[in-house]
Each structure stands twice: as C-alpha cells, then as structure tokens.
Amino acid sequence: MxxxxxxxxxxxxxxRYLEPGPIVLVTSSFSKTRNIMTMGWHTVMExxxxxxxxxxxxxxxxxxxxxxxxxxxxxxxxxKLTDQVVAIGNTSGAEIDKFATFALTPQKAQLVGxxxxxxxxxxxxCKLADDTLVDKYNFFIFEVVKAHVAPAxxxxxxxHYTGDGVFMVAxxxxxxRSHFRPELLSD
Amino acid sequence: MxxxxxxxxxxxxxxRYLEPGPIVLVTSSFSKTRNIMTMGWHTVMExxxxxxxxxxxxxxxxxxxxxxxxxxxxxxxxxKLTDQVVAIGNTSGAEIDKFATFALTPQKAQLVGxxxxxxxxxxxxCKLADDTLVDKYNFFIFEVVKAHVAPAxxxxxxxHYTGDGVFMVAxxxxxxRSHFRPELLSD
Numbered sequence: 451m452x453x454x455x456x457x458x459x460x461x462x463x464x465x466r467y468l469e470p471g472p473i474v475l476v477t478s479s480f481s482k483t484r485n486i487m488t489m490g491w492h493t494v495m496e497x498x499x500x501x502x503x504x505x506x507x508x509x510x511x512x513x514x515x516x517x518x519x520x521x522x523x524x525x526x527x528x529x530k531l532t533d534q535v536v537a538i539g540n541t542s543g544a545e546i547d548k549f550a551t552f553a554l555t556p557q558k559a560q561l562v563g564x565x566x567x568x569x570x571x572x573x574x575x576c577k578l579a580d581d582t583l584v585d586k587y588n589f590f591i592f593e594v595v596k597a598h599v600a601p602a603x604x605x606x607x608x609x610h611y612t613g614d615g616v617f618m619v620a621x622x623x624x625x626x627r628s629h630f631r632p633e634l635l636s637d
Numbered sequence: 638m639x640x641x642x643x644x645x646x647x648x649x650x651x652x653r654y655l656e657p658g659p660i661v662l663v664t665s666s667f668s669k670t671r672n673i674m675t676m677g678w679h680t681v682m683e684x685x686x687x688x689x690x691x692x693x694x695x696x697x698x699x700x701x702x703x704x705x706x707x708x709x710x711x712x713x714x715x716x717k718l719t720d721q722v723v724a725i726g727n728t729s730g731a732e733i734d735k736f737a738t739f740a741l742t743p744q745k746a747q748l749v750g751x752x753x754x755x756x757x758x759x760x761x762x763c764k765l766a767d768d769t770l771v772d773k774y775n776f777f778i779f780e781v782v783k784a785h786v787a788p789a790x791x792x793x794x795x796x797h798y799t800g801d802g803v804f805m806v807a808x809x810x811x812x813x814r815s816h817f818r819p820e821l822l823s824d
Contacts, residue, residue: 469799471656491682495776503776539817540821583767610657615822617810617811623806629724630723
C-alpha cells in the first residue's frame with residue numbers, strides 16, 4: 451500500500467476534501483487504547499476556526515475514546531483502501547486492534563494523541579470544540595487544528611457511501627470558476 | 638430540462654442520496670417571499686426520526702425565511718442543472734426571483750409551505766427539529782417528513798463541491814455488499 455508523504459495545509463482549506471462527502475476513517479486514543487472507525491456522517495461547519503461536525507454513534511467502541519480524550523484524527527482514504535474501509539466498518543475495536551489486523555501504519559500526530567493513518571491521502575488532527583449535542587444526537591463538533599495532505603493526486607479518488615454496502619467513487623472534475631463571484635473564490 | 642416524475646421514498650432511506658455529499662438546493666418560503674439557495678454543508682444525523690443537520694449562513698436571504706417558517710425543502714440537483722446550481726449560488730434572492738430567473742418550476746409540497754423544484758432528482762420536505770445551535774453556528778437540524786425521488790436513474794450524477802468554483806461529479810458505483818454484516822444492510 452502507498453504511504454503518502456504529506457505537506458501542511460491551512461486548516462481553513464479542509465472543505466476541499468470533506469465537503470464532497472467522502473467516507474472517512476476516524477482514529478482515536480485514550481489510556482493506551484486506540485481504535486479506527488469508518489464515518490460517513492460529517493459536515494464542514496466553519497472555515498475559521500476550522501469546524502467539522504460529525505455523528506459518532508454511542509454504540510461504537512470509538513465513542514468513549516473520543517469523548518474521554520476530547521480528540522481524534524479524521525483520515526481520508528481513497529479507493530486503494532476500499533477493502534480496509536469496509537473491514538473497519540464491519541468489525542469492532544473492542545475485539546481486535548484494527549491497525550494490526552488491517553496492516554495500517556499509525557503515525558504520531560503533532561497536536562493530538564490519536565494517531566494518523568499513514569496510508570490515507572490526508573489527515574486532519576481534531577480537538578473537541580463543542581459537545582452540546584453529544585448526549586442527544588451523538589453529534590460532536592471538532593476544530594481541525596492541523597491538516598496534512600498528499601500533494602498529489604490533486605483530486606483523490608475518494609469513496610462516498612450510499613448505504614446498503616454500495617459506494618460511489620469520486621468521478622471527473624469540472625470547473626465553473628469563471629462563473630463565480632470573486633469573493634467566493636480562494637484567491 | 639427534465640421534469641422527473643417521482644415516487645415516495647421512506648424518509649429513513651434518504652441517506653442514500655445525502656450521505657455521499659452532494660451540493661443541494663434549499664427552497665424556503667415565508668409570507669409570500671420564496672427563495673432558493675445552494676448548500677454544501679449538511680450531514681445525515683439519524684434514520685428515525687430522519688434528521689439532517691446543515692449550515693445556512695446568516696448572511697443568506699434564505700436564513701430568515703427558513704428560521705421564520707421553520708421549514709424548507711432540500712432538493713437534489715444533478716449535472717443537468719450545473720449552470721443553475723452555480724448561478725443560484727452566485728446571486729441573491731433579495732434581488733431576483735430565482736425560480737423565474739433560472740427557469741425552475743416550483744411545485745407544491747405536501748407537508749411544508751416551501752416549494753419543491755420539479756427539475757431536481759429528489760425533494761425532501763423538512764421541518765425544523767432543533768435550533769439549539771443556530772445562533773452560535775447557523776446550524777439547523779431538520780426532520781425530513783416527506784421524500785420524493787425519481788425512480789431512475791438509480792444513482793444520479795450529483796455534483797460535489799470542493800471549493801474555489803470546482804465540482805467533483807459522482808463517478809462509478811461499486812458494491813461491497815457481500816462483505817457487510819447483515820445488520821448494517823437495508824434488507
């Protein structure tokens with residue numbers, strides 16, 4: 451499997467990767483326990499601070515790790531990791547070490563305790579910013595405090611879950627940049 | 638432009654359309670004013686009740702219409718409506734009637750006052766379920782109370798925004814159904 455060398459990305463720019471709706475792998479760690487889960491229910495909420503809201507169901511082994519540590523890493527897999535994404539989503543970290551079982555490489559993060567997954571295209575280090583809706587909806591709001599991305603390919607072939615075991619794979623890229631108001635563009 | 642004939646979809650199944658992260662068109666109506674906005678920041682939050690969380694920035698003309706009516710419709714456009722999606726996102730409903738300007742057909746909803754967009758592949762009628770985080774994050778939680786979808790194509794060519802005027806178009810479909818635990822599948 452590929453192990454991407456990554457560069458820093460300004461955290462305000464992560465919408466480029468998360469807004470199109472990819473399935474992601476969330477890593478967490480608490481008191482010498484670590485885990486990986488698949489997650490499809492997330493949304494960008496703000497650029498600065500860089501906020502991402504997501505649902506981590508209370509039944510997941512990761513729920514307590516995230517809640518107690520107040521941290522996680524959102525890792526962006528591509529189609530090269532399709533088998534791992536499916537396997538991670540269909541097993542429990544209460545029973546196996548998913549890094550070892552699925553041959554994924556944990557890498558030390560800079561600002562949080564949870565590990566990055568080296569084989570993923572991008573890694574977003576997150577700190578819990580707001581837990582107001584955790585009890586009622588399992589909805590966590592994280593601030594992305596550090597972002598690492600592979601410089602190529604520019605548009606990774608991400609996986610987008612549609613339920614029932616079926617994924618849509620990211621397709622072609624089209625630009626309508628010339629039709630946008632300047633203030634809606636990055637530069 | 639196509640005008641899809643639609644069938645009812647159980648509201649608990651809308652994840653199939655929204656979880657992959659498409660850009661959507663949100664329609665709203667209050668006191669004889671109506672509007673359409675583009676929205677890319679949304680996530681499924683629960684199956685039953687069918688909850689969707691989304692960010693509608695306070696600067697949008699639609700913000701007050703949604704907040705005051707407590708209702709909206711989330712409409713799912715495909716690549717056939719790319720020009721309209723871009724134009725709607727780059728104009729303000731304070732200045733123009735977007736239905737008339739962009740030749741979109743408003744259609745009466747069943748359970749809410751906001752209109753459906755007939756040219757969209759799917760329409761989800763929504764009622765505001767929780768406004769706890771509206772003041773702080775412009776984050777609305779809606780309950781989808783009625784869902785209308787075109788029966789074909791089964792996997793619509795949706796648009797997925799990556800920022801900076803660039804969209805990813807939904808690509809090929811791959812099934813890993815045989816690798817899923819039965820309780821994670823629909824039937």
